[in-house]
Amino acid sequence: MHIALASGFEGTAEGIEAREILGKCVHCGFCTATCPTYQILGDELDGPRGRIYLIKQALESGRCTHITRQHLDRCLTCRSCETTCPSGVAYGRLLEIARTTVEELAPRPIGQRLVRWLLRRMLQGPWFGPMLGLGRTVRWALPQILARHVPPRRPAGRAAAQAGATRSVLMLEGCVQPAMAPVINAAAGRVLAKLGFRIVPVTGAGCCGALDLHLGANDPALAAMRRNIDAWWPHVQTGIEAIVMTASGCGVTVREYGELLKNDAAYADKARRISELTLDLCEVVSPLEVGEMASLKERRVAFQSPCTLQHGQGITGKVEGILKRAGATLVPVADGHLCCGASGTYSLLQPGLSHRLLANKLGNLAQGRPDVIVTANIGCLSHLEAKATSPVRHWIELLDPDPPAPLF
Secondary structure, eight states: OOOOOOTTTTTSHHHHHHHHHHTTOOOOOGGGGGOHHHHHHOOGGGSHHHHHHHHHHHHHHSOOOHHHHHHHHTOOOOOHHHHHOTTOOOHHHHHHHHHHHHHHHSOOOHHHHHHHHHHHHHHHSTTHHHHHHHHHHTGGGSOHHHHTTSOOOOOOOSOOOOTTOOEEEEEEOOSSHHHHOHHHHHHHHHHHHHTTEEEOOOSSOOOOSHHHHHTTOHHHHHHHHHHHHHHHHHHHHTTOOOEEESSHHHHHHHTTHHHHTTTOTTTHHHHHHHHHHEEEHHHHSOGGGOOOOGGGTTOEEEEOOOHHHHTSSOOOSHHHHHHHHTTOEEOOOTTTTSOOSOTTTHHHHSHHHHHHHHHHHHHHHHTTOOSEEEESOHHHHHHHHTTOSSOEEEGGGGGOSSOSSOOO
8 A cells, every 4th residue: 555644744753653554454344344333324434444545645745624533433342353354454553643633633622622621630530439439329310321320339358468479560559440340350359369469558559541542632642651661660570470350341451561662761771671571361260270160060151252352362261261261051142243332432532332332231141141240341331231141251250269249
């Protein structure tokens, strides 16, 4: 593909990277077959190939309209297209570059900008927890579009006993997960302690940067990444074994710190090392270390693999292997490669498409008549939980040696 970038992008770091990515696309269209939005809407411009054409046009002309922005907004960033692509097109990274560029070329109306600014501030700010608590109290009075995003309160349980630990790791707590489902990090701590890991407490780490990045706020996203690196680096220097992610949405972003900060002389080497140390929880918990659990014997479990796990990080089969080893019966899930429609703030900004994807996903999950649905990302969990008829949990909760409440 011949690319002639506009003068404003030619020679810039983003322009060089975008040109390289665009040059790999051979327009085969394999990506459209696995794109959730293309399958629903049937519009070429709402599939990866069509969006690539729109991005190329904007970068070459230095102009675009709200139409381009609209089609990019509809993208879930699920990256299913990357799994399918035979040419190795880094579509997710191209979209990140394009979204920042399009925000400048075709500014949003003030109302849209305000909504996005509020989402970024509320979900990452210290007031999210108190606001969620208030929302739970008055959930009955909230509009349905808001009420369905307020999960029920579940206790975290007792802190993990650290005595006897022989290995040390860090764990990113996340920005919304501690308030929405504190039991996830707590259960992970108890399981890791049982396996001999000590979770080293860290002050100063916060949001991984994904929220800002996906909303086109590139500079705040990079600032969040640098803050996390600064918080983790002293522990990296003392030989920490890994940085564990309990939310795959955070994991896929932290794994890309090295790429995202490669042009920052002060942070490039540190960011690359942070990415190397980052592991999803399922990569730390070995099936061989998980004994059979009586509570899971003959239990039917449906696993919804988050896009950020299977497509973004390329991790498949590990969670399923762990749960099978623990005695669970994994039921088949049709179209397991397709997104559930959560995708960070997508369910709030694109509710129509999000709800259709959710309905399709829940229908497929229910076919196996599971006792419980499990996933590996807080966004997917809360999205599925809002409409599911079966309990929805993080998979680590099923292995919790000291659960604070019954799982089934």
